[in-house]
Amino acid sequence: MEIYGLKLNNETNPIINSNVFNFSWKFKETDNIQSNKQVSYQIFIYDGTHKTVWNSEKIQSSKSINNEFADIQLEDQETYSWQVKVNDESNKEIYSKESKFYTETNWKDSDFISSDNNSSLPVFTTQFKLNDNPDSIKSATLSITGLGTYQLILNDQNLGEHNDIKEMLNPGWSDYHTQINYQSFDVKNSLSENNTLKIPIGKGYLLGRISQFSNYESIFSDNVKSPLLILKLMIKFDNGKKQVITTSNNPKWQFFDQLNHVDNDIYDGEIIDFTLGSTDTKSVTAPKIDQPTVKKILTPSNSAKVYEILKDKQNPILTYSYNPNKVIANPNLELGEVELTKITDSNWIADKSTRLLFYFGQNMAATINITFQSKTNVKTKVHVKTGEILNDGQGSIENKTGSDGPKNSLHHRNLISEIGGDAKSEEVFIVQDNNDHQYNATWTFHGFRYIEVEVDNPVYIKGIQQIPVTSLLHKNANLKTNNSDLNRLIKNIQYGEQSNYLSIPIDSPNRAERAGWSADAQIFTTSGLMGFDSTAFLKNYLEVINNTEDKSAYKSIMPKSFLPQLAQLQAAGWSDIGIILPWKLYKFTGNESFISKYYSNMVEYMNLIGSTNDVDTNYDDKVFGDW
Template identity: 25%
Template sequence: RVSDERLAPGWSAYQRRIHSKTWDVTRLMKEGGNAIGATLCDGWYAGYVAYGLFTGQEGLVPGLEGRSYYGISPALRVQLEIERADGSVETIVSDTSWKTSTGPILETDILMGESYDARKEMPDWSSPGFDDSSWEHAVVKTGTDSCVEPHPGPPVRPVMEIPAKTVTERKPGVFVFDLGQNISGVVRLKVKGKAGDKVTIRHAEMLHKDGNLSTENLRCARAVDTYILRGDPEGETWQPEFTYHGFQYVELTGFPGKPDNGAVTGVVIHSDTPFHGSFECDDPMLNRLYQNIVWTQRANFFEMPTDCPQRDERMGWTGDAQIYVRAATFNADIASFYTKWLRDLNDDQWDYGAYPPYAPRPFSRPNEHHAAGWMDAGVICPWTIWQVYGDTRVIREHWRKMKDFMEWRAKRDPELKGAEDDCGFGDWLSIGEVKTPIPFIDLAYHAYCARLMVEMADAIGETKDAAKYRKRWREVRAKFAARYVRTDGTLKIGNQTACAMALFYGLVPDDRRAGAAEQLAGLIRDNGNLMTTGFLGTRPLLPALSENGHHDLAGTLMRQ
């Protein structure tokens, strides 16, 4: 094969941009005849994606929910360039002379899983001399006018393997394996049996108390792979190619005999962002916490920064992406990963200027157009990538789109009161009776993004824009303080999120910061040194404490 990459060329806003992949295949060329073979799957383009099935979103096929949002069937364009020693170049392209057929893959879907019948394998099908007389000619796909450009991010590929630690027979013929680590990827199966034997592989992150798989959290994602044996007396090894799952536990049924631990190996798959960061201290709990963070990043940096690797979602939620981007840079080189995803975000930006709650955006629900703290990823993420890697190209590439967003924001809230949004996420998953109003969050992020725009405008020499956004930052900050900050510095919204956001984003006047910091510390102590923050409030919580003299409390909170 030309590469160990998986699910190439990835997910994008296919209606605007399709990515290509280029490989050097010199090592694969042989004297005499050569052949090119390719296997296509529905993938993100035509398969089940996101929570479309769960929420009843119809695709391009009338009456069919959950899939085919971009197209109904996949297509392939191949160009082989042969550079000869004399400098001449020969180009071979795919056309209707190419032949197509079905093969041993009976079904494959990113969310649902893969079914493979090894009895249908065709040895040497991609080699010269293979008899393809019964195959059909390829047809030309029409109606595609998207731009085609090289994939700018790291490839998705297998990065490591994890052997099963234990296997338990839960009931006759049902075997549960424990990898000892939650991963994103697939199972490599080793099995020996008769032709036609069918092994079913189920995946789960948790077990019920009785030791059986807990799959309720998967919702509509089937996450089941099946393998039908060809009956090789030497044994068979198989792993799916066009799906992935989030799991720690594996259930086998239909396995011939009783498997040992070696029957199952976890193959970890994700975007291959180089991991260079490390952390270790004398607290075992913090060390374990850090490892959990790294594994979570591995599992969720899969072509885009996703929310989860297991259920029927796996979407590039913008709130998740902006909240975690700075932490991610400590662990791995994510510059090209975010370069790719930010283009997805720009491609799916609404025409009126707001950034969507997720990108790529395969569908649009009536109440999912923009959300405070989510849409701001379009400004926060480019700023963060520039801050970490020192490359202003990310600012220049997205500057016009960021300006469109900021202009829309100014028009929708001319009195600077903070605005409601149609998603209504707020400080998602926060705890406690005192909720943070969405207008508060919106105004805080409006101010913060204006401040970041000042810094970015200065960095790329856009002096007029810098002056405009500096004025905006001062105005919004003043309005925020007048509306939400008392004269003693305490916040009128009495919860941890409000205090943390106001402090972290620089919205409390300097001479009143001590009051806000004491209020935050008191709220935490009164809650038994436990946090009540959600998605948006957790990010600024510990820095807001540490930057205002409460290091010990931040440390205590981190260890809870």
């Protein structure tokens, strides 16, 4: 019998901000003895030196889920691990592997810093020397958040990249008026005698177009948004001494602008100009925010992360070329058609009269990884566009119906939202040399199965991949039948869940929406919990919807985005998520805290909707119609 699937407070590697600990684990048979059962268990918590700092003592019980203990006292901002020992019916002792967790951070001695707001990707940096030998480190826990989004690079190592996955879009999306997530990292094995931190801050959900109706400007006293970074590194040595690195000028922080990152936006994509470099370092600035107020809403969350699944990188299964200037007239097609030529090898060369069209077979939320080489020394633009479908040549460009180009060309109009506007969903690269250039766009994501490459000078595309992105890493269930169509449907459902669970449950990851429509989130909860290990992810979203400006007045889009008159609606099936989500989480896990924690908010919401003695309600019922 093997123990696996350890969960603490329904999460793997969580940040704990409570002294109530809920432990769960699973079993699988390894010796074909199906009658083995747990008779007793004992839980151990270890510090950074593997010293036992707490144990449950031996408990006679077969229960392996929701084993709850209160008043466990641990130190702030520390990395711990826990393990369970089980005795089976033959009194054999079985130990689980250890599972890491973190405790919350006290931010009192660290403040937010910012840049001069002149760049789409400022990089904050500092250097520090250890006060003692790296081998004498007992523990080293780094807590961080950055808005829009951040990457954490310590000694040239991206700490979000490990085991064939790479974190992106940290710290995740919440209502930044009332909740800003932060993450914690165990950096004990990444420190050396002399250390350098580099933290780029992308536009993300704070500074990008996706937040155009979120009123995040009001967080700043001058009503002007700027990048934010706060960090605290707690290093503890074997001799009991501590060393603390913070963003409060301890040590000195600076930043530089990566000018080659011309722009990055979740809707639009990234623009990279390889002819540009970086600025010299400059002094950081103090953001125009109320530091104590903003620090008070810092909330630990390791469950809002989004990951690139590097091991599932997809190469195109078909490649075509076509001449965009050669449109074939066809009386049956209002917009004509272009002739696709199938390319059977990887000799992918594009020029002014040749566009390349790559087909990946599977529609999904993904990033683009590309390697290319310009065939000239002339300044060249490489335009990489994404799409879900090809045009069928029917429709009117003028009236904005049907196709937006000739048959077989990439369709774009479905990426435009009447609410969010246009999502360019593209990457643009500018070069002026014959070098190989490789780039993986990680400050944005797209929903696509086609990529079209357009250039203004000859370019050789040496490689191009689609990398899936999601907040879900582990399947709960799978089903394979003898029907290929049904298997294809199951696969699409799985990709659909992964593609829509990105930091929060979102709608279409392809177009200019990608927001937390609450009906979309609640109606898929049961399927979502069955398909993938999404309990921690949905637990995070439960925190988000209960920590908005409106609190228990649940709305139709949370966090608030898009046009206020839509986002602020209270509609049956949408805002009811405040009741439905905790109930479904409880039903799936048996953990009553999903209901008890926000029960008072649920009662307030029901009172707001109306009296149970009256058939009339206060729902906004005249907007969504038969949706």
